[in-house]
Amino acid sequence: xxxxxxxxxxxTLIPAQGxxxxxxxxxxxxxxxxxxxxxxxxxxxxxxPMDGFHLDDDILRARGxxxxxxxxxxxxxxxxxxxxxxxxxxxxxxxxxxDRSMELSRAGAIRIAPEHRLVVVxxxxxxxxxxxxxxxxxxxxxxxxxxxxRRRLEQRWxxxxxxxxxxxxxxNDLPNARAVAALADRADRVxxxx
Numbered sequence: 001x002x003x004x005x006x007x008x009x010x011x012t013l014i015p016a017q018g019x020x021x022x023x024x025x026x027x028x029x030x031x032x033x034x035x036x037x038x039x040x041x042x043x044x045x046x047x048x049p050m051d052g053f054h055l056d057d058d059i060l061r062a063r064g065x066x067x068x069x070x071x072x073x074x075x076x077x078x079x080x081x082x083x084x085x086x087x088x089x090x091x092x093x094x095x096x097x098x099d100r101s102m103e104l105s106r107a108g109a110i111r112i113a114p115e116h117r118l119v120v121v122x123x124x125x126x127x128x129x130x131x132x133x134x135x136x137x138x139x140x141x142x143x144x145x146x147x148x149x150r151r152r153l154e155q156r157w158x159x160x161x162x163x164x165x166x167x168x169x170x171x172n173d174l175p176n177a178r179a180v181a182a183l184a185d186r187a188d189r190v191x192x193x194x
Contacts, residue, residue, distance in 0.1 A: 026142030050123020052096030
């Protein structure tokens with residue numbers, strides 16, 4: 001994957017007036033956060049992670065969905081779609097950021113300013129939800145083979161006990177990864193992760 005070539009390609013898509021709001025989709029641990037930061041390098045670009053729209057653990061616990069946190073039904077997709085409409089309109093927007101150390105979203109933590117001409121929205125389910133997908137153009141899908149994803153997930157959850165890590169990966173992360181991988185044909189471009 002040639003990052004500079006991808007950045008150049010993306011920059012050519014920015015309209016003369018307004019913003020380019022692109023989506024970067026990929027499974028958990030595919031490298032979305034790393035790639036999106038590199039694509040959005042520069043003072044006129046910003047990253048908006050979908051993870052800020054996680055439902056709070058208390059809500060997920062009450063619904064019995066906490067073990068599946070990260071599955072497509074554990075996000076505020078309508079809230080994300082509404083915010084993306086404002087972003088596309090060129091408004092100044094204050095978006096939430098997910099804090100992994102606290103396992104919660106912090107409201108108003110990301111400023112999308114009028115001078116941000118490129119907004120890279122990254123997340124697992126962006127191409128699944130029609131009301132979100134219609135706000136993003138283009139959508140790029142980050143593809144990683146499952147063996148590499150498993151290795152990265154093992155590293156991500158290394159602090160867990162072996163059994164908790166196994167459950168997290170086998171019963172949540174990999175099922176989500178497989179569902180996201182099946183969405184690759186909805187993307188405008190597939191990018192192979194290094």
